[in-house]
Amino acid sequence: MTETKPAARPLSPHLQIYRPMLTMMMSIMHRITGAALYFGVILLVWWLLAVASSDNYFDLARGFFGHWFGLLILFGFTWALIHHALGGIRHLIWDTGRGFDPVTIEWMARANLAGSIILTVLLWVIAYGVVA
């Protein structure tokens, strides 16, 4: 005797039938940046280990992060972190039951995107100020 299978039910429409909207794109970006940061954190832990290990190892890590490719990764990392953090703040606001009306939801999405770019550039300007 085989197990009774549930009746085939209609599936809800998936992504491809919707016209892309900003809020939808921001939701997808929140997940993508989160996943990217998940793997990017290896670099942070590697750096901590390098600092704790020896001058040679530290110089190796510094060489990597100072190379244009390392800087590019760090710039992307910065943007992903800020984008995900601002997205997280939006989610925490929603968790209180606020901010669901169409106007608020739209400007929060725009603020998230604009804020992530502005803060990333600002942070790197400060960083270059510190080094110089």
Add this chain to the structure above:
Amino acid sequence: MTMRTPLGKVRGLGSAKSGAEHWLLERVIALANLPLNLFLVIFILMHLGAARADIVESVRNPVVAGLLAMSLIAILWHMKLGMRAIIEDYVHGEAAKLTLLVLNSAYTVILGIAAIFAILKMSFGS
């Protein structure tokens, strides 16, 4: 062998009694990540171009070491919860899902141990 439907089997059992706790934990850890990541960014900014000895000297301060450790734990815990949500959303095969969930735990715990080891080594030793 049973002729009961999957729905019929679970009806009347009630919830697993841990859903709200899991939901709250996700939020609390996410909230903790905001100030701790801010600390981490400031810590890195303050040590850009610094010599290794100077960074180690900073971490010898127990408050700095504690905040660093808390940051890494909060980040990795948040990562573990977040990746679990992603896996549960997209991976439906039971074996693949379990494998990935175990790998997720292993990955975050190993990174956590490595980070704490580095922080303690700087804090106590070289």
